[in-house]
Amino acid sequence: xxxxxxxxxxxxxxxxxxxxxxxxxxxxxxxxxxxxxxxxxxxxxxxxxxxxxxxxxxxxxxxxxxxxxxxxxxxxxxxxxxxxxxxxxxxxxxxxxxxxxxxxxxxxxxxxxxxxxxxxxxxxxxxxxxxxxxxxxxxxxxxxxxxxxxxxxxxxxxxxxxxxxxxxxxxxxxxxxxxxxxxxxxxxxxxxxxxxxxxxxxxxxxxxxxxxxxxxxxxxxxxxxxxxxxxxxx
Amino acid sequence: xxxxxxxxxxxxxxxxxxxxxxxxxxxxxxxxxxxxxxxxxxxxxxxxxxxxxxxxxxxxxxxxxxxxxxxxxxxxxxxxxxxxxxxxxxxxxxxxxxxxxxxxxxxxxxxxxxxxxxxxxxxxxxxxxxxxxxxxxxxxxxxxxxxxxxxxxxxxxxxxxxxxxxxxxxxxxxxxxxxxxxxxxxxxxxxxxxxxxxxxxxxxxxxxxxxxxxxxxxxxxxxxxxxxxxxxxxxxxxxxxxxxxxxxxxxx
Numbered sequence: 126x127x128x129x130x131x132x133x134x135x136x137x138x139x140x141x142x143x144x145x146x147x148x149x150x151x152x153x154x155x156x157x158x159x160x161x162x163x164x165x166x167x168x169x170x171x172x173x174x175x176x177x178x179x180x181x182x183x184x185x186x187x188x189x190x191x192x193x194x195x196x197x198x199x200x201x202x203x204x205x206x207x208x209x210x211x212x213x214x215x216x217x218x219x220x221x222x223x224x225x226x227x228x229x230x231x232x233x234x235x236x237x238x239x240x241x242x243x244x245x246x247x248x249x250x251x252x253x254x255x256x257x258x259x260x261x262x263x264x265x266x267x268x269x270x271x272x273x274x275x276x277x278x279x280x281x282x283x284x285x286x287x288x289x290x291x292x293x294x295x296x297x298x299x300x301x302x303x304x305x306x307x308x309x310x311x312x313x314x315x316x317x318x319x320x321x322x323x324x325x326x327x328x329x330x331x332x333x334x335x336x337x338x339x340x341x342x343x344x345x346x347x348x349x350x351x352x353x354x355x356x357x358x359x
Numbered sequence: 360x361x362x363x364x365x366x367x368x369x370x371x372x373x374x375x376x377x378x379x380x381x382x383x384x385x386x387x388x389x390x391x392x393x394x395x396x397x398x399x400x401x402x403x404x405x406x407x408x409x410x411x412x413x414x415x416x417x418x419x420x421x422x423x424x425x426x427x428x429x430x431x432x433x434x435x436x437x438x439x440x441x442x443x444x445x446x447x448x449x450x451x452x453x454x455x456x457x458x459x460x461x462x463x464x465x466x467x468x469x470x471x472x473x474x475x476x477x478x479x480x481x482x483x484x485x486x487x488x489x490x491x492x493x494x495x496x497x498x499x500x501x502x503x504x505x506x507x508x509x510x511x512x513x514x515x516x517x518x519x520x521x522x523x524x525x526x527x528x529x530x531x532x533x534x535x536x537x538x539x540x541x542x543x544x545x546x547x548x549x550x551x552x553x554x555x556x557x558x559x560x561x562x563x564x565x566x567x568x569x570x571x572x573x574x575x576x577x578x579x580x581x582x583x584x585x586x587x588x589x590x591x592x593x594x595x596x597x598x599x600x601x602x603x604x605x606x607x608x609x610x611x
Contacts, residue, residue, distance in 0.1 A: 175457040200459040207457075211450030213380070215387040227376040228458060230369055270454070 126189060127152055128202075128278050128308035133183035134173050136166075143169040145332040146183070151308040151325075153277070156300070158323035158340070159312040162358050166332040167312050168208065171282055174310070175205045187278050201229070204276035208283050210267025214256035218247055218266055221255060225270045237273055245269040245299060261292035268296060272303065279309045285318065297322050316350040319343070330358035373460040377468025378475075385438070385476045398434055398480040402426070403487060420497070420505050423487055424581040427509045428545045428573040431477075431516040436537030438476055439520025440530040442469050443608060447528035452608075466605045470521060470597075477513040481506065501583035508580020511593035512573055516541045518600020525604035541573075544596075548572030 127150035136144040144166045151157055161167045172178040174185045176192040176199060185192045190199035212221055222241055226234035242248045245265045250258060255266065268284055284300070285293040300309065300322060311322065319326060319340060326343040328336040335357045336343070346353045385391040406423040446452040455465055488506075491497050516537075523537035524530075546552040548569035556565045569575045576589035 177453055177456045197459045197461070200457060203457065205454075205457045207450065207453040209450060211454060213384070213451060214449060215384065216380075224376060224380050225458070227379075228373050228460060230372045 128188050129174065129280075129310065130186045130189075131170070131174060131183070132185070134170065134180045134185060135182045136169055136173060136178060136180050142332050144173065144180075147329065147332070147334055148183075149327055149334060149337055151278075151310060153308055154305050155325055156304050156309040156311065156323045158319040158326045159310050159329070160314075160316075160319075160326065160354065161329040165330045165358065167329055168282065169332075170329065171205075171280055171310070171312060175203060175280055176200055201274075202277050204271035204274065204279045206267040206271040206281045206284055208286070210264050210284075212255050212263070212266055212270065215254065217252050217254055218242070218258070218262075219251040221266070222269060222273055225273055229274050231274055241269050241273045244272070244302075246295065260287050261289065261295075264288055264292070265296065265299075268299065277307055279303075279307050281309070281311045283312055283314070285313065285315065293318075316354060319350070328354070328357050370461075370464055374464050374468040374471075377460070377465055378472045381469050381472030382475055384441075385472075391476070394434065394438060395480050395483055398430065399483050401430055402484045405430070406487065420488060420491060420502050421581050423484075424505045424509055424577065428512060428577060431509075431513045432541035432545045432573070433538060434480070435477060435513055435516030436520040436523060436534050436541060439473050439517050439537060440524055440533040442473060442521050442524040442533075443604065444524045444528055444530045444533045448530075452611075456608075462609050463605045466521070466601055466608070470517065470601050473517055473521075474510075474514050477517065478510055481510055481513065498583060501581075504583050504585055505581045507585070508577050508589070508593075511580075511590065511597075512577050515544070515573065515593045515596035515600075518597035519544070521600045521604040522607065525607040544571075544573045546572070548575040 129149075129151035131147055131149050134144050134147045135142070147166070147170055149157075159167060159171070169178065173180050174187070174192065176185075176196050179193055187199040188202040190202065192199045213224075216224070219238060219242070222238045223234060226237050231237050242251050245268055247262065247265055247269055250262050253262075255263070258266065264284060264287070268281070271279060271281065281300075285296050288296065297318070300311070311318070313319075323340050325339050326336060327334060343353075344350075385394075402423070405426040406420075409426065443452070446455060456462070485506075488497075488502050491502070492499075519540045520533070520537035523540065524533040526536065527533050549572065553565060553569065556568060560568075576592045579586045579589055
């Protein structure tokens with residue numbers, strides 16, 4: 126059973142066709158590197174998968190629940206970290222995660238919060254106000270709120286954006302730890318990230334899927350990944 | 360990490376979580392305390408210095424509640440401006456829309472939190488009721504119904520403010536728009552505006568407009584009359600505001 130299923134998704138903003146018939150599916154254990162130039166329809170596709178936007182036509186499902194027909198069930202199975210890891214700046218890290226745990230109706234929410242703080246290496250800043258966090262901690266908090274309920278599907282929009290090499294390493298390490306049990310989509314601009322993290326590559330340009338293949342096949346396309354990327358998205 | 364239950368969260372739990380977060384959110388900044396102080400100062404000053412509550416020498420709170428539509432028209436949009444505008448500005452709207460909670464449930468939690476906050480502001484003014492009780496022998500039932508009416512009036516203004524907040528990411532614009540809309544509701548049935556309308560329309564139309572205003576609906580409460588129609592009016596405005604703001608967010 127595919128945990129993430131996109132079927133012929135289409136979405137327009139007025140005259141602009143942001144997504145034109147995108148289809149793919151993701152199984153448990155797969156980590157998809159979701160690539161594309163800015164404005165290619167990457168974020169829109171993610172928003173359609175997460176139920177943030179409704180498609181003009183086509184459908185998206187999470188763990189077999191249609192995102193439009195059964196949004197609450199679908200969203201219960203989903204962890205999503207939007208670009209820039211937004212959070213309520215005036216709360217402390219622990220308060221924010223407790224709020225998310227409560228909103229998701231988790232049992233033993235206090236234990237869950239502690240486990241998530243440990244997993245995401247956030248324990249030392251648990252009592253800190255979110256607005257005062259460094260970028261590295263902030264991104265990890267975005268990740269933490271997405272995994273607090275141990276979802277079967279994880280969608281992360283540029284989770285390592287703006288992090289230093291050590292912080293990137295840390296986020297990738299956490300992601301690898303949990304990837305085997307989940308279906309994961311990671312959008313990224315960093316081509317090197319593919320080699321380290323992903324099992325499959327999907328490249329999107331002008332609202333269409335240009336490439337959908339296992340990492341090994343993709344890497345054989347050429348030595349210079351930047352060049353391969355440019356050719357595929359031209 | 361232990362395996363997840365991934366149970367479908369119950370609506371009430373989710374609404375309660377939002378309500379608690381929003382309500383405590385008010386007190387995370389000094390703004391809440393400024394708000395409470397300003398509301399209290401205005402409510403009391405207007406009653407004593409403009410309404411001449413003391414000189415009137417009558418043991419009731421008519422003159423205190425008389426100015427409440429004005430107060431709420433100004434302060435409910437101030438408290439309600441952050442409802443959605445802040446979510447848009449912080450980007451957290453994207454989280455809300457992808458968490459397992461409906462927009463309606465979020466809107467309800469937020470609205471109730473803001474209403475509770477306004478109720479706190481109103482509760483702080485109760486010493487004025489005790490003062491009147493100390494100086495004379497007022498009808499307690501009338502005073503209580505006045506407070507109920509004022510709270511309902513606050514809810515109606517908050518409903519209007521919720522729409523304004525859903526339309527923009529700027530709290531300032533949300534506040535100004537909300538205030539202007541509430542101001543219009545106060546003006547309907549207010550003396551000067553009434554006279555202006557009377558010059559152009561038939562008395563029947565003027566009366567109908569008056570019925571749609573805040574003041575006309577608050578008046579029975581200050582007289583101790585718990586009438587069905589004003590209660591329906593205030594709650595309708597509040598829930599219409601809630602519903603419209605939900606639709607705006609869903610269709611963003």
